[in-house]
Amino acid sequence: EAQVTQNPRYLITVTGKKLTVTCSQNMNHEYMSWYRQDPGLGLRQIYYSMNVEVTDKGDVPEGYKVSRKEKRNFPLILESPSPNQTSLYFCASSYSKGVGYTFGSGTRLTVV
């Protein structure tokens, strides 16, 4: 089944403890992206990647890192999480520009 898989689905962590949210797609998509969703603010793009080793900042990149060493994987790294990064995170991928995105099921992160 064609899908975008995020792990974990739920995560509670403490301030300052480094964490990684994984994202993997099995559709050979070139484009991948991370979003966060907050009440009243909607979905905002954190980072996106056009292909392996090619990444760029979205609207809210502060406090996040990404890497794209393989086409299928696009992990989101929080080096020193803070409570304002408590949010619902989505990973998405698309075959190419203009085709439309497929979304993962989301990761609900709580930083205490």
Add this chain to the structure above:
Amino acid sequence: KQEVTQIPAALSVPEGENLVLNCSFTDSAIYNLQWFRQDPGKGLTSLLLIQSSQREQTSGRLNASLDKSSGRSTLYIAASQPGDSATYLCAVLSGGYQKVTFGTGTKLQVIP
């Protein structure tokens, strides 16, 4: 900077009604526009994708139109059902690469 607005923020209709959801965007230089639905606590499901060169797309009871010049898109849902209850999001792809901007959504409730 692209801004996407969805009005109304919430809508409640009786089952069987035809309804229209609105999406407006400030920068008409878009690549495409995508409509999604999101169920509570779940990911995003793609409904329709309209390329900038197209005027509308249809899938079952759903019809989405695009008027780039006026910066507007509408999602028409025919003969609404309780299962249509969800939040509907529109997303615009614009800019050089995968710059996606989401609206804050319309929360639809269809009452049996």
